[in-house]
Amino acid sequence: MIRTPTPGQTVGPFFGYALPFEADSQLVPVGHPDAIRLHGTVFDGHGDPVSDALLEVWQLDPDGAAVRQQGSLHRDGYTFTGWGRASTDATGHYAFTTLWPGAEPGKAAFFAITVFARGLLDRLLTRAYIPGDEAALAADPLLSSLPADRRSGLVATPDLEGFRFDVHLQGDRETVFLRYPGDG
Amino acid sequence: MDSAPVGSDMAAVSQATITAEIAQAACAYAAGGAAEPRTRLDYPSYRSSVLRHPTKDLHHADPEMLELSAPVFGERDVAPVEADLTIQHGGDPIGERIVVAGRVTDGEGRPVPRQLVEIWQANAAGRYIHQRDQHPAPIDPNFTGVGRALTDEEGNYRFLTIKPGPYPWRNHQNAWRPAHIHFSLFGTDFTQRLITQMYFRGDPLFELDPIFNSTVDPKVRELMVADYDHNLTQPEFATGYRWDIVLTGHVRTPFEEEQ
Ligand SMILES: [Fe+2]
Numbered sequence: 001m002i003r004t005p006t007p008g009q010t011v012g013p014f015f016g017y018a019l020p021f022e023a024d025s026q027l028v029p030v031g032h033p034d035a036i037r038l039h040g041t042v043f044d045g046h047g048d049p050v051s052d053a054l055l056e057v058w059q060l061d062p063d064g065a066a067v068r069q070q071g072s073l074h075r076d077g078y079t080f081t082g083w084g085r086a087s088t089d090a091t092g093h094y095a096f097t098t099l100w101p102g103a104e105p106g107k108a109a110f111f112a113i114t115v116f117a118r119g120l121l122d123r124l125l126t127r128a129y130i131p132g133d134e135a136a137l138a139a140d141p142l143l144s145s146l147p148a149d150r151r152s153g154l155v156a157t158p159d160l161e162g163f164r165f166d167v168h169l170q171g172d173r174e175t176v177f178l179r180y181p182g183d184g
Numbered sequence: 185m186d187s188a189p190v191g192s193d194m195a196a197v198s199q200a201t202i203t204a205e206i207a208q209a210a211c212a213y214a215a216g217g218a219a220e221p222r223t224r225l226d227y228p229s230y231r232s233s234v235l236r237h238p239t240k241d242l243h244h245a246d247p248e249m250l251e252l253s254a255p256v257f258g259e260r261d262v263a264p265v266e267a268d269l270t271i272q273h274g275g276d277p278i279g280e281r282i283v284v285a286g287r288v289t290d291g292e293g294r295p296v297p298r299q300l301v302e303i304w305q306a307n308a309a310g311r312y313i314h315q316r317d318q319h320p321a322p323i324d325p326n327f328t329g330v331g332r333a334l335t336d337e338e339g340n341y342r343f344l345t346i347k348p349g350p351y352p353w354r355n356h357q358n359a360w361r362p363a364h365i366h367f368s369l370f371g372t373d374f375t376q377r378l379i380t381q382m383y384f385r386g387d388p389l390f391e392l393d394p395i396f397n398s399t400v401d402p403k404v405r406e407l408m409v410a411d412y413d414h415n416l417t418q419p420e421f422a423t424g425y426r427w428d429i430v431l432t433g434h435v436r437t438p439f440e441e442e443q
Contacts, residue, residue: 119232182433
């Protein structure tokens with residue numbers, strides 16, 4: 001029997017003293033030799049930065065394996081848990097320090113991302129794909145189901161330290177947000 | 185308080201206007217036919233949502249392996265004592281001590297075991313320990329209002345806390361939120377991630393609140409309301425509220441089908 005899921009509600013304005021924790025956005029320490037940065041800015045429908053958003057990232061390890069490690073909330077500096085949480089700052093900017101995400105053989109690598117914000121009534125899910133493996137990106141079922149102009153917004157942009165991935169909650173450059181089977 | 189950049193025109197919007205908007209949306213939904221089991225992202229009576237909701241439909245995706253798994257939390261992450269919000273300081277917090285307990289299951293009724301539940305809330309006076317909360321109600325030095333728990337093998341969670349008070353916000357004139365506890369939950373799949381609010385049965389502010397009513401289906405809205413449960417009440421100590429949580433339908437993998 002399928003039960004109706006409990007509906008979501010906005011994270012509101014006051015999560016800032018409750019959900020962040022020490023090193024929440026550092027899946028690996030900043031000084032880790034293989035550390036990369038996944039960062040970007042969250043924008044509203046006016047193109048203004050959203051300074052009270054919260055993002056979470058979930059990813060495979062560099063070998064493309066699912067991570068089954070506890071310890072995200074009290075990081076020991078060695079255990080890679082594959083999950084992190086980052087608040088946007090006064091300029092709407094968020095940043096994770098992490099490892100290059102692997103992929104299943106032949107598949108496109110991506111970060112799974114959850115977006116929460118004051119004013120956003122339910123969480124949004126999206127993907128930030130890793131650029132470079134053109135064959136895998138071309139074969140990806142989600143990317144190939146999108147028109148070119150929307151597809152490009154899901155592919156992260158390489159920069160010096162890693163990747164940039166901006167989130168547009170609304171507007172011409174609106175990010176593609178996802179619905180999965182069973183979402184109700 | 186919700187410190188959205190509201191202009192004077194918006195700040196002047198009355199509760200009667202908001203209540204009429206809520207009623208109109210409810211009427212249109214009742215007459216509309218198509219069921220909306222999810223909270224509406226585009227619900228302009230919550231003024232801050234106007235520029236913060238996607239205007240395009242959510243795009244269908246079939247989950248990849250990554251999204252069919254979820255982060256793991258355990259004893260290294262959460263100590264049992266974190267589920268008691270009444271013992272985080274030197275003294276007893278002011279207010280009605282309550283037990284909030286329930287079960288987390290997926291859409292097919294399977295328990296979600298050993299998973300993280302986070303909560304945060306205002307104190308008994310309706311005040312958050314947050315620098316942005318300007319509500320002139322007293323801070324309780326013995327209450328922070330943040331807790332964490334892991335579900336047990338059957339998906340059960342349990343918190344001991346203080347009943348939160350309602351609080352004013354700046355969505356419109358004389359706007360008040362019904363008393364609520366914010367809940368954050370993880371499932372067995374990444375796609376089941378949920379942040380929501382738990383309300384208390386019979387709150388007179390329900391019909392006035394645009395956030396509560398952004399879940400437009402009345403039966404679905406009921407799923408956010410906790411019931412008083414005398415079986416959870418502890419003699420001479422705390423009253424009990426039960427609130428069960430259902431995450432979205434876990435998508436079966438071929439591997440699981442074989443088992
Ligand atoms: Fe709240």
